[in-house]
Amino acid sequence: MDRFRTIFQYFQSNSESVMNGICGLLALASIKIYICFDFSCPCLPWYNMAYGLGIMFVPPVALFLCSLIVNRQSLVMLEEWRRPQGRRKKDLAVIRYMCSSIMQRAIVAPVIWIIVALLDGKCLICAFSSSVDPEKFVGFANTSLAQVRQLLAKVPCKDDELMRNNTSRKAVTRYLRCWSQALGWSVLLILIIAVFLVRWLQPCFNQAALLQAQHWSNYIDIEQKIFEETCCEHSRLFAHKCILHFFKSMRKEIKLHSFSLPEVGEGAEGEEDLLRGITNQDQVNKLLKMWYYEKPPLDVCQATQRHPLGRERSLLPWADSPGTHSKLP
DSSP states (O other): OOOHHHHHHHHHHTTHHHHHHHHHHHHHHHHHHHHHOOOOOOOOTTTTHHHHHHHHHHHHHHHHHHHHHOOOHHHHHHHHEEEEEEESSOOHHHHHHHHHHHHHHTTHHHHHHHHHHHHOOOHHHHHHHGGSOGGGGGGGGGGGGHHHHHHHEEEEEOOOOOTTTOOTTHHHHHHHHHHHHHHHHHHHHHHHHHHHHHHHGGGGGHHHHHHHHHHHHHHHHHHHHHHHHHHHHHHHHHHHHHHHHHHTTTHHHHHTTOOOOOOOOHHHTTTTHHTTTOOHHHHHHHHHHHHHHHHSSSOOGGGOHHHHHHGGGGTTTTTTTTTOOOOOO
16 A cells, blocks of 8 residues: 555656656556547437547546546645735636646547547447438438437447448448548647747747746655655654653553553654744644645745744744744634
């Protein structure tokens, strides 16, 4: 379980190569899933369109959501967008850049699924076989309108008894497959042209603003990651210290029940400094609340300025430093 969690956290990192690799794997997975999928059109007039269009568009929605889930930056962007203003202003250009980067990666797998489905043609044949004009095909000339509708709905089912000997079934199939493939190649060509224009026209815009947005987007993600790692490290040390104090206070009861209690080494006492003076639950809660409501400004020259944590300010090593005192909401 720990190994799986480590791999998942590695995939959630903000590395460009890792995220591009994940997008490629999702794209390949979408193709593999479509190939292995057992497509069975119901061949009923009122259900063909729902089934065909559902297979074409419902899995891409699921793939899009999966792409958002595995992308760590999507959660970071939402937190940056929803956080209070605090002491650090929010840059909408950075949020737009993060959103654009997330969407570009998230739509790769869904677009691949739709293009493959259009080039294959089964979904479009199933969805629109009942909508073709029967007058274009001679095999439906001497049948009533109800029978024509029933026969057209059974075009995707080549093993059906009604369509086994019908000469127009293959013609209708070829007609719809040609339209499906033409639409698929058109979508692919439009996407290629759009990517080409974006790549070539991007240097014509404000490149400095783009570099700034990219830099601070990476900073926000790395800052959040380091904050989480620091919180985990402090939580481990805090829990270790609490457990040591518990066993130390229960020394008499442990000896009374004939348990052997190991001596606490001097190295454990040195962990007190690593707690940064935060020694109880209220201080931790206030510090986390301060981080959420009052993000520190992006100025390393103000690194010595800190907010006091209420009445416990004397316990904190930075409490005596001068700084701006702002009230927590």
